[in-house]
């Protein structure tokens with residue numbers, strides 16, 4: 001495959017792909033795909049998605065979820081184990097891998113559960129699961145409540161050199177809250193979730209990782225306090241990394257006004273002060289990664305009262321545009337830094353090979369039109385989950401083509 005006239009590092013050039021590799025970058029003769037006006041980036045890697053397979057395929061499956069992924073510019077996704085049943089054995093890991101080989105549009109890397117059934121009691125056989133392809137471990141969707149279980153898990157993970165991803169939520173503080181604690185919750189008469197419920201757990205994970213001198217990754221941080229805790233821990237050398245999601249820097253809890261269940265997510269959308277602190281953390285390097293926490297749900301899961309509605313936002317198809325618009329277009333960070341957050345750093349954390357656009361590297365490439373503006377339309381999503389609070393938002397920066405392992409998998413609205 002020959003890609004002609006694309007923009008790479010501010011220069012116009014061509015790329016020849018042979019097999020699954022980038023064979024040559026430079027002026028190349030011959031007919032090819034005209035990429036005039038498109039900027040070439042290393043394809044993104046999402047280290048936090050929910051593909052819902054097995055068992056919850058009304059919400060999503062590997063096929064639909066990875067179609068959404070390539071539309072979003074991703075060549076790699078790491079899927080969370082809170083499926084039915086939970087991905088907590090080597091057989092389950094193998095199932096996800098085998099099914100993905102058959103139906104997925106991009107590479108799928110299963111994340112195994114930390115505890116059996118994600119019940120927080122007994123550790124899973126992480127080594128066996130790693131051998132079958134589990135790329136990291138998490139009980140995402142719920143916290144590992146027992147600190148000693150988390151400590152043992154961190155020791156075990158250190159032993160086999162894998163990454164633990166912690167869903168930070170102190171249940172006794174979160175109680176039965178359904179949105180951010182604050183003015184909006186009070187006005188709506190809804191029960192609030194305090195920032196402390198996230199931050200107490202972030203502090204615990206930092207203390208455990210520090211005492212064991214091992215690494216830990218904090219999922220979906222949403223509060224000013226979490227950013228500050230991680231900033232301070234990093235400054236004293238703790239091996240803590242973290243991610244946030246586009247919804248935590250693009251909007252606030254005000255979006256839940258009118259009991260908008262599409263704005264219900266866990267952790268909840270927070271205050272303007274938190275949003276600004278998240279942006280600060282992205283800017284100064286405290287935040288390592290932008291992940292989507294792509295959490296597709298059915299119409300039924302969301303068409304109900306706010307209290308009853310499921311938590312989650314379908315995020316794969318809007319992540320780049322929202323991030324580009326809120327962070328790069330607005331002048332907060334450069335496009336290079338956004339690529340670091342969406343492609344380079346997540347790969348480092350889960351130990352996937354780098355896919356910088358260089359000769360000899362695997363051809364995992366995303367071509368974006370940075371000048372294109374468009375209105376997000378949830379009805380066009382490839383994901384079964386149409387649950388986005390960003391419908392009709394005007395955004396800039398559009399994924400036009402995604403190449404996965406040398407093959408064009410997404411081309412301007414179409415799955416290949």
Ligand code: DOR
Pocket residue numbers: 050082140141142167264265266267295296311312313
């Ligand atoms: O909003 C969320 N949705 N947060 C989680 O922690 C779980 C996720 C899901 O699985 O739907």
Ligand code: ZN
Pocket residue numbers: 048050080140141293295
């Ligand atoms: Zn999640």
